[in-house]
Amino acid sequence: MTHRTAIVAVLGLSLAAGTALAQSRGTVKIAYIDPLSGAFANVGDLGLKHYTFFADKLNAAGGVNGQKIEIVPLDNKVSPQESLIALKKAIDDGIRYITQGNSSGVALALTDAVEKHNARNKGKEILYINYAAVDPALTNDKCHYMHFRFDADADMKMQALTNYMSGRKEIKKVYLINQDYAFGKAVAAAANTMLKAKRPDVQVVGDELHPLGRVTDFSPYVAKIKAAGADSVITGNWGNDMSLLIKAAKDAGMELDWYTYYAGGLGSPTAIGQAGRDRVKQISEWHKNVPSPEMEALVAEYERRFNPPGATGTYNEYSFMRLKTAFEMVTRAMAEAKSNDPVKAAAKLSGMKHHTEFGEVQMRADNHQLLQPLYVSTMAAGLKYDIEKTGLGFRTDDRIEAKDTALPTTCKMNRIG
Amino acid sequence: MFDLIVLSVFNGLIYGLLLFMLSSGLTLIFSMMGVLNFAHASVYMAGAYFAYSLTPYLGFWGALIAAPFLAGLVGAAVERFGLRHVHGHGHVAELLFTFGLAYLIEEFVHLVWGRNPLDQRPPPLLDFPLFTFAGIDFPAFKVFMIVVALGMFVALWLILTRTRIGLIVQAALTHPHTVGNLGHDVPTVFTLVFATGSALAGLAGVMGGIHLVTNPGMAQALGPIVFVVIVVGGLGSLAGALIASILIGLLQTFAIAVDASLADFLRLFGLQVTRATPGWEVWSITLAQIGPMLPYLLLVLMLMLRPRGLLGSRDS
Amino acid sequence: MTAERRRALMPWGIFALVLVVLPHLPGFGSGYAVSLLSQMGIAVIFALSYNMLLGHTGLLSFGHAVYFGLGAFVAMHAVRWAAAGLWLPIPLVPLVGGLGGLFFAALLGWPSTRRAGTVFAMISLGIAEMVVALSYMIVSFFGGEEGINGDRTKAPSFLGFGFGPQIEVYYVIAAWCFASVAAMYAFTRTPVGRMCNAVRDNPERAEFVGYNPQVVRYVAFMAAGFFAGIAGGLNAINYEIVTAISVGAATSGAVLLMAFIGGVGHFVGPVLGAVAITYLQVSLSDFTHAWLLYFGLMFVLMVLFAPGGLAGLWFMHAPILRAGLGARLIGPYARAVGPALVLALGAIIAIEVNYRVSTRPDLGTAFEFAGIAFDASQPWVWLLAGSLAAAGFWGMRRGLGPAFERHASLMAEAKGGGAP
Known part of the structure; x- marks a missing residue:
């Protein structure tokens, strides 16, 4: 009797799991794997706001290759182990782009897991947008083709x-x-x-x-x-x-x-x-008093949106210039590849030169490290x-x-x- | 060197007294009701957030009174409407109830105040360096914390030894059933003790929220260590809790201050330990790294060698 | 084979069949489902091993993850040795993890199990925190903050399988899950397993019969450590990384939740708890950001109203259902559950609106939830939530009494076989 109960439960719950699998199509999903709870929740929250901001702007302008960008936040509590669980979840959801920035410990685990995944699953490769993890090893001994770093190491x-x-x-x-x-x-x-x-x-x-x-x-x-x-x-x-x-x-x-x-x-x-x-x-790579009318307007727009009248708590500050660069370069690579397939985008991204208001930046082809003014x-x-x-x-x-x-x-x- | 010792004693004392404010209430709750209250540190966190929200309306001094009072009300409600019903299901159920409650309080804090750390400043009256030693300022607020903690100890001690309710509580610590048989309303005493313990945790929260930082992780940072304090100090013993708190505070602060490893220690005895020595990794661990482990080592050793703790009247 | 024996073995046959067939059923073959099933399999072993302590021997541990985690670390080192040339195919790695768990349980168990009750609980907490601190210190074994990782496909292949794809890993987990569940069930039937129960219920009497309670607790502790280590080893293969989290308080807390929610009083309880909680952890977070809050609420309500866990609920009703009296429960239960759902709806609206306002102020106060447009700045939203909750609470309080009464009377009827 007892065992039959267990089996019934397994069956019932698993069935429910199966039906919960409804997936939306027609969007490019970027899994945002960073701390959204715990001691570093504020850091992860900040990056997520930046991504949301740029994704919303791009989607309002029609998206990329006719598809909208969707940022999927996944909490990793700055733990390498939790990050791999999150990565697995992203893979299971069919997500092909991931981004992470906080903690090089997490980045080392993620980049290793992405490399393994890419080797084992041809045709389902994942592109890793690293916007802040700056351990030099990531673009040296531990580098691989689908990892791109947009912050100086x-x-x-x-x-x-x-x-x-x-x-x-x-x-x-x-x-x-x-x-x-x-x-x-x-x-x-x-x-x-x-x-x-x-x-x-x-x-x-x-x-x-x-x-x-x-x-x-x-x-x-x-x-x-x-x-x-x-x-x-x-x-x-x-x-x-x-x-x-x-x-x-x-x-x-x-x-x-x-x-x-x-x-x-x-x-x-x-x-x-x-x-x-x-x-x-x-x-x-930037601070607010580097003169640039275009960037100043963008910062003002961001801070208007995330600090609505009457909002309490910490003032939400625009912080990462590099995140704008990363977002622009990745979506430009997709557009130039005429495909949202990460492998095709990676081919365009590798060695790409890009114009910013602070001078030309380049994604080094030999180790996928962005060179930008500091x-x-x-x-x-x-x-x-x-x-x-x-x-x-x-x-x-x-x-x-x-x-x-x-x-x-x-x-x-x-x-x- | 002397400077560093004095500074470390001071820092250790402040950390220890913060621990004491938290554990004084818990030791009463634990020894009377046998409940390992996992939510105690969460009430401490709630106290900090209450103070954050009340300060704009009541000022710091108003919040200093009101936030612990609110925390006490939360404690009373938890005991009256939750814990009392779970009591019949045994200690494991009680403990799991507080376990779940700790979870709920943390999520409630997320819900109301968000996940970001909040900046709380000391009131202007206490926001100045009181004195300077060896080139380091001692903020008046830290000294205020010491005064409050010691005042709390004296007040609690007087209540427990000089008032009728205090005597009942003391009797209930050792002989809960006898006290009930004598016709005292033990459930109400329980509610009262739980509320008082929670209020004290709330008071610690008001202090800790300013001294450290008000963030949703502050409960987890101190949660397990208060259990160490009450077990090491001895169940139901205020003085024991005070001694254990300060001991742990000093232990952790000095561990950081001393840049020594086991290898250095062995060298004192003429044993040369180098990279080539087997197990170098263990020998080279510094005291600073061991620091977080020491309280728990103390806990395990205490339970094995002297389960009643330093000043406890009965075994845990 | 007698009919009785067949009846005893049949559940195991079905269990094995389900484990084999499950990933091939429609809807279960996706990466998501196979991953979920893998996690459930690991959780089932872990939760059952925990219940060898809590349910069967009466030992409340706050540090069971220590043996899960240390087993996982040992197993991960084994994977790395295997990649370096040691002949150790992946399906045997969990055994190494189990032996690792056993070793550390044998080492730490003797001082831990000298006493039961609160002393045991506090020692387990202390040891757990010490192991966590150690894990950041001894980098060559634990890998520090980054943990250690390995590549399961670099180990020697086994019967032609390379263990790259998740489905192959699932079958390793399923096989170990079946073997471990069977072994743990068998353990409860051995004299040692019976003595565990005796020590739990009355240590003095057990001692009188001639068993040293500490030795019995120690044996149970080591057995629990062994199976926790197997679960840890499977976890190491599944994620190919192990960090300090595996030995940490959160993992110890999670297994306690699984065992308790499932019900510690029955062998299958932790199985139900492990499956249900793993499913909720994975899926609830997809639906709502406030999932931890709902999770905590559900847990507290379970402790308050159903301390026997899911299994306890089932066994409270099984005799009634078997006696064919289930239909008579529907009415009174509906009158209690209906208002409870209204109460829940009110609470959910309040929580969701609040979450929206506190976590995403940039999106403004207007939003859509369950197809209805809300504006958090409008008082009617709060009024609606509040009145739904209040009305639900009132109705539930009226309905609960009759529901309990009906249950009690039907229970008596079922037990009495309908005779007056």
């Missing part, structure tokens, strides 16, 4: 950052604090070697790795930075790990120069406030655009041309199709 950014630091003689003692995973380790390694080459006189007084997304109070770390006597901090921290670190340092009244990858948004400017003036620096900028007052209503914005210190960001690659990839 950790080494390229550190190259630009240390070039800038080499001209600043007031830097004597540097403290490195990073998240304990692939990306954080890559930042620390790059900072150590590049500083040694460009500024042998600078002393690295600390090289800390802390757990990813699990530290709630950074005060003990700040005490260590203080005890080490550092005058500058280099950190690749992002999301809450960035804003909490900077908040703890501010509460302790520390006067430090911050050389960061991601201090420009998601609560970090709010957390540090006026204390960050002329002290917080960022390396990025900016080193400093938090300052009295600028045209401030950030998170703090009265402070970013001011360009240095612009690095796209071609100057290129680094040698160890990537060997096999073309598909």
Whole structure:
């Protein structure tokens, strides 16, 4: 009797599962695999808003090759394992494009799984749009043909950052604090070697790795930075790990120069406030005060839409120029291929040159890393655009041309199709 | 070095006292009702969010009173309309009820306040560096937290030892059935204890929401560790909870501050451990990495060697 | 073969047949369905192994994922060795995972099982958190934040199968699922399995009969660890990645939910729970963003009103249905369930509107739900939700009493065989 119950239940529920399989046709689905819950939910939410924004604009203009773009959000809780579950779900739904950005740990797992899937399922290949995972390995040892990265990798950014630091003689003692995973380790390694080459006189007084997304109070770390006597901090921290670190340092009244990858948004400017003036620096592909009428209009449109009158909570800031580039280039590749098949689009995307308001960018054909101009900028007052209503914005210190960001690659990839 | 020790003691103390605010209520609930209340840390989170929403209307000081009160009401309702009905199905059902409740509270927070972290600032009155030590500012708000936590300890202790209701609660801790047989309304005492415990968690939330950051993950960050506190401190013992909280606070803070590994430790005894030594990976683990593990090691050892905890009156 | 024996074996035959045929039925062959069935198979083993502790031995564990996860890590290393040349075909990998789970259960089980009750529960929680912390420390075994991955197709092929396609993996899972369920069922019938129940119900008496309760608990713990390890090994093959999540609190919590929702008092309970919860986890999230909330609500309601789980509900009604009295339940049940549905509708409207407003403010307040246009800024939406909920609640309260009474009287009638 008992076993028969089980069987009936299996049958009944599975039948229901089968009927739930209604799939919509006639759209190009892009699976957005990023954290939508947990410690980094705000980061994933931000990227999703950007994608939604661009997809809606494109769909209003008729879509691509007569099909509309649909963004399918899948929560991965920044876990590599959950990401592969999400990827499997996307594959089962017949989705052929995926995008992800937050955490290189996730990206390494995803890119490996995508490569395996593509090798095992000819004709059902998946194209991976990486918009923010910047572990250099992704376009070097772990590269493959269907992975395209639209953000400069950790080494390229550190190259630009240390070039800038080499001209600043007031830097004597540097403290490195990073998240304990692939990306954080890559930042620390790059900072150590590049500083040694460009500024042998600078002393690295600390090289800390802390757990990813699990530290709630950074005060003990700040005490260590203080005890080490550092005058500058280099950190690749992002999301809450960035804003909490900077908040703890501010509460302790520390006067430090911050050389960061991601201090420009998601609560970090709010957390540090006026204390960050002329002290917080960022390396990025864009910031709001790079002059460009077209981009300024777009930013205004975005922020009007996501901050409707009467909305409470955090101000939704336009943040990723690279996401616009990625969206434009991928859809342009589809249009030029006259097909929404990812393999055909990939052939067009590989080596593609694209015009942006900030100069020409190019998807390197040898490792599928986008070359784009980079900016080193400093938090300052009295600028045209401030950030998170703090009265402070970013001011360009240095612009690095796209071609100057290129680094040698160890990537060997096999073309598909 | 001395500076770092003093700073770490201070940081550890603050973290420990935040833990105490959370665990004082839980230790009463657990020891009286035997319920492993998994939702306790969620009530702490709810307290932080209540304070966030009330501050624009009542100001910080109003929210400091109102948010714990609301949390206490939630606690009373949970006990009266939920837990009491599950009681008959046994401890596993009770525990699972609070387990589900923790889930529900987190989702409710998502529903009402969204998933993004919210920025809460200390009130202007407390938003200044009180004093500076070794070049590091000590915000007045952190000192305020210490005062509130210690004040809470004294007040609870007085209530438990000097008032009639406190004596009944104390008696119920050790002999719940006898107290019932003596004609006291044990169910109402339960509701009261649960509500008070929840209100204390709510108060901790008001503090923690400002000291750390108000986000939907704040319950999970502290959830399991409060169980460590109450077990290590001993069931029903306020003083035990205080000692265990501070112990764990210091343990975790010092683990981060000390850049030493097992290999360094062995070197003190003249044993040379290098990369070539078998098991280098284990020897090279730093104290900072072990930090998150230490409270749980303490928990397991305590349960195996002294199940009544530091100051407990009976076994868990 | 006697008729009785045939009757005992028939469910197993049907079970095996269903496992074999299921992916070939119309509607079940899609990638989605095969993936879902694979996950269900793994969950069934895992939940049943958990119930060896909770249901059969009375041990409430908050750390059962430790043995699932460690088994998965061991299995993933085995896959990598196999890819490097060790002769270990994929279908044998779960056994390696099971042995891994067994090894760690043997290691950690002795200190864990010295006592039952709350002490056991807290020790399991402590050990679980320690293993999670360790998993970030020892990178060569756990792979740190990234975990470890492997390629199942690089292992030696087995009977010509390469195990690239999901359907081949499904059959590995199905085979292990059948074998594990049968083995766990057999375990409950052995003297050791009976002693587990005795230790659960009355440890003093068990000791009096001559069994050391700790030894019995330890044996049950190791057996549970072994089967959890098998499930972990299957999970490693299925996803080709294992990270700290596998040993973490969320996984331990999920298996507790499955076992409890299914019903810990019956052998099939966890099977039902595993199938139902896996299905809900996968499919509910497609329908609504608020799925975790509904999930939590359902769980709390189950604990409050049906602590016996799904299996408990079934066994509450089986005698009535068997006695052919089911039709007489319909009326009173409808009068209770009808209003409950109205209450649920009101709650769902309120929740969905709220979610829409709090998570997607950019889309404005106007939207469509279930084909009806709503505007969250209009008070009538809230009024409607509120009055539906209130009316439903009122009706349900009136209906519940008679429904329970009818159930009790029919139960008595069914048991009494209709005799006065």
